[in-house]
Amino acid sequence: MTIAIIGGTGPQGQGLALRFARAGVPVALGSRDGARAAEIGKDLMAQLGEGAAFITGLANEDATKAADELVILAVPFAGHNATLAALKPHLAGKIVVDIVVPLAEGDPKKVTMPPEGSATEAAQALLGPDIPVVGALHNVSATTLKNLDWDINCDILVCGNSLPARKSVMALIEKLGVNAYNAGDAEAARCIEAITPILIRINISKQVPFTHAGIKIWAPDH
Amino acid sequence: MTIAIIGGTGPQGQGLALRFARAGVPVALGSRDGARAAEIGKDLMAQLGEGAAFITGLANEDATKAADELVILAVPFAGHNATLAALKPHLAGKIVVDIVVPLAEGDPKKVTMPPEGSATEAAQALLGPDIPVVGALHNVSATTLKNLDWDINCDILVCGNSLPARKSVMALIEKLGVNAYNAGDAEAARCIEAITPILIRINISKQVPFTHAGIKIWAPDH
Numbered sequence: 001m002t003i004a005i006i007g008g009t010g011p012q013g014q015g016l017a018l019r020f021a022r023a024g025v026p027v028a029l030g031s032r033d034g035a036r037a038a039e040i041g042k043d044l045m046a047q048l049g050e051g052a053a054f055i056t057g058l059a060n061e062d063a064t065k066a067a068d069e070l071v072i073l074a075v076p077f078a079g080h081n082a083t084l085a086a087l088k089p090h091l092a093g094k095i096v097v098d099i100v101v102p103l104a105e106g107d108p109k110k111v112t113m114p115p116e117g118s119a120t121e122a123a124q125a126l127l128g129p130d131i132p133v134v135g136a137l138h139n140v141s142a143t144t145l146k147n148l149d150w151d152i153n154c155d156i157l158v159c160g161n162s163l164p165a166r167k168s169v170m171a172l173i174e175k176l177g178v179n180a181y182n183a184g185d186a187e188a189a190r191c192i193e194a195i196t197p198i199l200i201r202i203n204i205s206k207q208v209p210f211t212h213a214g215i216k217i218w219a220p221d222h
Numbered sequence: 223m224t225i226a227i228i229g230g231t232g233p234q235g236q237g238l239a240l241r242f243a244r245a246g247v248p249v250a251l252g253s254r255d256g257a258r259a260a261e262i263g264k265d266l267m268a269q270l271g272e273g274a275a276f277i278t279g280l281a282n283e284d285a286t287k288a289a290d291e292l293v294i295l296a297v298p299f300a301g302h303n304a305t306l307a308a309l310k311p312h313l314a315g316k317i318v319v320d321i322v323v324p325l326a327e328g329d330p331k332k333v334t335m336p337p338e339g340s341a342t343e344a345a346q347a348l349l350g351p352d353i354p355v356v357g358a359l360h361n362v363s364a365t366t367l368k369n370l371d372w373d374i375n376c377d378i379l380v381c382g383n384s385l386p387a388r389k390s391v392m393a394l395i396e397k398l399g400v401n402a403y404n405a406g407d408a409e410a411a412r413c414i415e416a417i418t419p420i421l422i423r424i425n426i427s428k429q430v431p432f433t434h435a436g437i438k439i440w441a442p443d444h
Contacts, residue, residue: 109406111413144442153442157420182427183420184331191333191420194413198379198405202439205404210441217424219432220366220375 002026003172004067006060006083007075009033009040012099015145016072016137017055018044022148023175026053030063037063047148064090070097070172072137073123077102080119084126091131095165097172098123098189099137101196109201111194120189124161132165134158135189136173136180138196141203141212154214156180157195159188181217224248225394226289228282228305229297231255231262234321237367238294238359239277240266244370245397248275252285259285269370286312292319292394294359295345299324302341306348313353317387319394320345320411321359323418331423333416342411346383354387356380357411358395358402360418363425363434376436378402379417381410403439 003020005013008029017027021044029044031037037057044055056066064071064087071094075083080100100119104110116122120135127133136158144150156173158180160166170180183192195215203211225242227235230251239249243266251266253259259279266277278288286293286309293316297305302322322341326332338344342357349355358380366372378395380402382388392402405414417437425433 110409150442153440155440181420181424182429184423187332188416188420191413191416194410195417198403198410198413199439201406202403207404208441213439213441216438216440217421217435218375218377218438219430219435220372 001068002028002066004028004030004063004071006030006063006071006073006087007079008063009037010074010076011142011146013074014040014044015142016074018047018148019145019152019176021048021052021055024051024053025172025175027055028063028066029055029057030060031057032060034059034062060087061090064094067094069168070095072097072099074099077119081122081126084123088127088131091127094131095168096123096127096131096133097137097169098133098135101138101193103197109197111197113190117187118189118193120159120193121186124186132160132162133186134160134162134165134169135186135192136169138193139199139214141214143212144214152176152178153212154178155217157183157188157192159183159186159192161185179217223290224250224288226250226252226285226293228252228285228293228295228309229301230285231259232296232298233364233368235296236262236266237364238296240269240370241367241374241398243270243274243277246273246275247394247397249277250285250288251277251279252282253279254282256281256284282309283312289316291390292317294319294321296321299341303344303348306345310349310353313349316353317390318345318349318353318355319359319391320355320357323360323415325419331419333419335412339409340411340415342381342415343408346408354382354384355408356382356384356387356391357408357414358391360415361421361436363436365434366436374398374400375434376400377439379405379410379414381405381408381414383408401439
């Protein structure tokens with residue numbers, strides 16, 4: 001089942017492409033510039049061993065068409081709405097997985113949420129009720145994703161108004177060997193997206209002995 | 223250094239009183255009903271061993287006056303603003319630690335944020351700039367707090383507009399043997415408070431093998 005990653009040539013998109021291809025999921029890697037996507041797709045394939053699925057670099061529109069069901073949106077927030085509006089005619093019957101965090105301009109330790117409340121809610125409002133939007137994968141560091149020797153050190157909170165769509169996305173994410181949790185409807189994205197700048201603040205702080213931390217749902221061990 | 227816990231006879235307040243007293247911090251446990259607070263204070267003391275600090279049950283106003291610096295607000299959200307307005311004359315020179323989560327009425331799997339954005343921001347707006355408000359301790363389960371045989375299985379995200387006030391609160395929380403992280407200014411409470419209903423949703427779900435989970439900032443282990 002081929003997935004698309006729109007804006008897939010950015011660090012987050014590249015990292016996800018590597019991880020999904022290694023897990024056996026074919027990836028259509030989209031970019032505004034199809035030729036650049038093709039080149040980066042080849043570079044990424046060169047990092048993967050035998051048995052990985054294929055990463056094909058394409059223009060965003062062609063990558064969207066190539067997706068069987070799941071279209072991951074990984075553009076900067078500045079391009080979030082315009083990209084979705086352009087792709088909308090090709091999204092019927094598909095699920096949009098919105099991983100975008102509306103970081104504040106000039107301060108990645110803060111968010112500036114859109115009037116709808118979150119990027120996921122803005123996407124759902126723009127696409128209308130027939131194209132389900134699922135928010136997920138906001139809090140995982142691109143550096144971690146791109147380093148295939150590291151385990152992914154976070155759990156994934158998944159939200160959206162369609163429960164079947166959430167379940168499809170959770171099943172995809174679990175192929176990466178991580179826990180995905182159902183966090184409820186799209187409104188939960190107001191929280192989940194805003195965890196990312198808090199993690200960025202902590203990770204760049206000199207007060208902590210680590211970088212690239214994620215969050216984990218931490219069960220009692222008694 | 224005595225701390226006050228306003229609304230301290232609720233489950234979260236009782237759990238915090240036990241934990242802080244066990245860690246050697248004297249607690250003025252406040253309630254609208256001072257006699258009831260005194261009774262519960264005695265019950266809690268009976269659960270603590272030798273060497274614990276004292277828990278004194280008082281009316282909310284007297285508990286506030288008894289606090290040297292830190293006043294923890296642990297009332298239900300319905301009483302959040304009225305309680306603060308009543309206590310405001312006694313809060314000069316003190317720091318309010320707001321642990322309140324504005325859970326949606328009838329659905330603890332959602333929040334209904336006040337117009338200010340979060341309970342912490344509402345408190346800061348109500349008290350004015352001279353009384354610092356710090357949001358903290360939102361995501362720790364009362365059941366976990368009250369069971370002294372359990373470790374506290376979560377990290378604590380601390381936010382507020384005053385950095386010195388945040389640092390005082392982080393130092394207090396670390397006495398419980400947990401990690402406290404600086405999550406930035408009061409606006410971060412929009413995220414931090416909203417983590418609680420997501421945890422409630424996950425904890426009551428039949429899809430997970432645990433209850434009472436918290437969140438952890440999870441550093442890579444490479």
